Amino acid sequence: MKQTVEKKIVDEFKKTRYRYEALDKIVFDKLSSIIEDKNYFVMDIAHRVKEVDSLRQKVHKKTGKYSSIRDITDLCGYRIICYFGDTVDAIASSLAEYFVIDTENSIDKGKNLMATEFGYASLHYICSLPENDEYPSDLCNIPFEVQIRTVLQHAWAEIEHDLGYKSDFGVPRAIRREFSRVASLLEVADERFVGLRNGTNEYLMDVRTKIANGEANDLPLDQVTLKEYITRNKRYLRVVDEAKKILHVEVIASDISRFVIQLDYLGVKTLGDLVMMFRKNQSYLIGMIKEKVETMDLDIVTTSMILRYLCRAELVLGKYTKGQIYRFLLLSSKEDSAEKSANIISEISAKYWAEHAPASNPVEEII
Numbered sequence: 001m002k003q004t005v006e007k008k009i010v011d012e013f014k015k016t017r018y019r020y021e022a023l024d025k026i027v028f029d030k031l032s033s034i035i036e037d038k039n040y041f042v043m044d045i046a047h048r049v050k051e052v053d054s055l056r057q058k059v060h061k062k063t064g065k066y067s068s069i070r071d072i073t074d075l076c077g078y079r080i081i082c083y084f085g086d087t088v089d090a091i092a093s094s095l096a097e098y099f100v101i102d103t104e105n106s107i108d109k110g111k112n113l114m115a116t117e118f119g120y121a122s123l124h125y126i127c128s129l130p131e132n133d134e135y136p137s138d139l140c141n142i143p144f145e146v147q148i149r150t151v152l153q154h155a156w157a158e159i160e161h162d163l164g165y166k167s168d169f170g171v172p173r174a175i176r177r178e179f180s181r182v183a184s185l186l187e188v189a190d191e192r193f194v195g196l197r198n199g200t201n202e203y204l205m206d207v208r209t210k211i212a213n214g215e216a217n218d219l220p221l222d223q224v225t226l227k228e229y230i231t232r233n234k235r236y237l238r239v240v241d242e243a244k245k246i247l248h249v250e251v252i253a254s255d256i257s258r259f260v261i262q263l264d265y266l267g268v269k270t271l272g273d274l275v276m277m278f279r280k281n282q283s284y285l286i287g288m289i290k291e292k293v294e295t296m297d298l299d300i301v302t303t304s305m306i307l308r309y310l311c312r313a314e315l316v317l318g319k320y321t322k323g324q325i326y327r328f329l330l331l332s333s334k335e336d337s338a339e340k341s342a343n344i345i346s347e348i349s350a351k352y353w354a355e356h357a358p359a360s361n362p363v364e365e366i367i
Helices: 002-037 052-061 085-098 151-163 173-212 223-232 234-247 259-265 271-296 303-317 322-329 335-356
Strands: 042-049 076-082 123-128 144-150 250-252 300-302
Touching (some): 002 042, 002 052, 076 085, 076 151, 085 123, 085 144, 144 151, 223 234, 223 259, 223 271, 234 271, 259 303, 259 322, 300 303, 322 335
Antiparallel strands (some): 042 076, 123 144
């Protein structure tokens, strides 16, 4: 009898596997659409239809558990890996909006752990397509499994599986204890990552509020404040609008994170310092970009180009020595390129000050 049931299940799957492949595509596309539409931040969505050999091993290993192919709920399987624990809960709630959830067979692994236990935590939802005009009726009675877990939960599951310690049976107590200790650290880390993200979001909103209210001068320069400044500061946006009119170009956003280090080298520690640098160098900055646009016949200027030439303008007008300019350029260039550019910028600076302030003395080089 055992062989007959196993063979019946496997044979039926062979004949109908094409239906599972059709279901797989529908569900994967729907999950991808849900995550995109609701803007969930996830690392990966994996999916697969179980192979025939894998099914054969499963029903043989769990003899007597399955009486028909309908009893096997993971022939189509999906795994959504999230960065944050609260995203797991949010996605789980969204699944109920689009799929029929088998609450009796769905499992929250974390809730199954005792209060004193730590270990694998993940949501395993058994779902099916709702019966409506959107889906083929013959696919709506096929169950599929959706696993939702964090990156750290996924790492735990993979390592635990690789080491072969899926159960406590036969595992030495010392090793079980060590597994529990590591699991507790991962659980705390998951919670702290959510806290760090929330703290970052709160900082971002505070920065935006202060920029909008004109109270941002004392904010330290970092990736968040720099990005928000060039996105929202009215004075900076006026500079951009002026550049557009003079240069007849489009200004588009680009990655400017690398300029935090370069601006720090030039003494820009706060947004107020950056505002002063723009005020001091604005005319020369636009002139440099104008020359670049005309020479290269450009119709697009990026925010990184504006900051790049702001730094160049500061190097010219700030009376920096060749050694200081060279060390600045080393922050983003190789030695040969930095030396060549330092010579050029130094010569431009010397010529500018010879024309505008012939009696002035250059700043002594700081070793």
